[in-house]
Amino acid sequence: MSDEAKQTDSCVDFGILNSLLGYRLRRAQMNFFSKFSEVCSDLGISPGLFAVIAIVDRNPGLTQTAVAQALGNDRSAMVAAVDKLEQMDIIERRAAKNDRRSYALFMTKSGEQFFSTLSNRVMEHEKAMAQRLKSDKEVDWLLDALDLLAKD
Amino acid sequence: MSDEAKQTDSCVDFGILNSLLGYRLRRAQMNFFSKFSEVCSDLGISPGLFAVIAIVDRNPGLTQTAVAQALGNDRSAMVAAVDKLEQMDIIERRAAKNDRRSYALFMTKSGEQFFSTLSNRVMEHEKAMAQRLKSDKEVDWLLDALDLLAKD
DNA sequence: TATTGTTATACTCTATAACTATA
C-alpha cells in the first residue's frame, strides 16, 4: 500500500458532517442497533419486535393498529410481527370484545417469562452504553434531549 | 368509536422503552431522516448521498472504498451512489494515478455549487432542530454524547 | 362511509459472495 493511499485510512475530514446532529444520531443509532442484534439475535428478537413486546406487556388488550400507532409504524407491518411473536408463543391474538374486526393482543405465560429474560439482557446492554456518559444525570438529560428531537 | 377503544389513542404506557437510549435514538433519528427527506427530496438527495458528497468535497481524490470505510458502509453500496452522483454531474470518477484498479473521486464545478445550496438547506433544517434545545452549549454536549455512543 | 386485519407489492437500505482487472 502506497503512502498516498495510506492517507485515506484515518485522516478523513468529515467537514459539515461533524457538526450535524442528524449524522451523529445516525451513527449512534446504527451502533446501538448492531449491538442490540449481537445481544438478542440468538433469541430471534429485533429492536422492532422488542418494542412491540414492550408495548403489549404494559398495555394488554391493545389492538394491532393501536400498537402500530404507538410505535409510529404502519398497521400492515404489524401482521408479520405479530405472526412471528405468536409463533414464538410470546404474544397471542384474542377476539376483541366489542369489535369483531379486531384482535386484542396479550402476553402468553411463557411470553412474560421470555420478556423478563429479554429485558434483563437489553438493560445490561443499555447500562454498558450509558456508562460511557459521565453520570446518571447526563443520561437523563440525553433522554430528554432525544425526546425533544423526536417530536413531529 | 367506543370509549374502550379511545383509550388506545394516547394513553399508551411505553414502559421500559421510555428509559432506553436505543429506542429514543431510533425515534429521533427517524424524525431527522423524514425531515431531511422533506427538505432535500426535490434535489434528489438522501441523507446517505449527502454524506458521500460531504466527504468528497472535503477530501478530493479519495477512492470509493476509502469513502465507504469513512462512512461505515460496504464498498458495494458506493457503486450505485457514485453512479447517481456522477449522473447528476455532482461528482466525477477520475483514473487514480498509482493504481489502475481504483478511481479517485472529485467534485465537479456544478457539484461544488450544488453542495453549497444543499448545505445551506441542511444547515437551516439542522438549526431549526437545534433550537429545540436550550442553548448552543447543550447542542455541543449532545454532539459529544452521540459521538461517545457511536464508537465500536 | 369508515375502519381492522390482511395481502400483494414495491422501494430503500444494507450486506454477502463472486467475478475482473489489477497490484
Added chain:
DNA sequence: TATAGTTATAGAGTATAACAATA
C-alpha cells in the same frame, strides 16, 4: 495472494393500495 470496483442477490424495514369483514 490480496485489493478495487463491480454485479447479482438476498434480507430487513417500511410504505402504499386494495380487498373482505365488520362498524
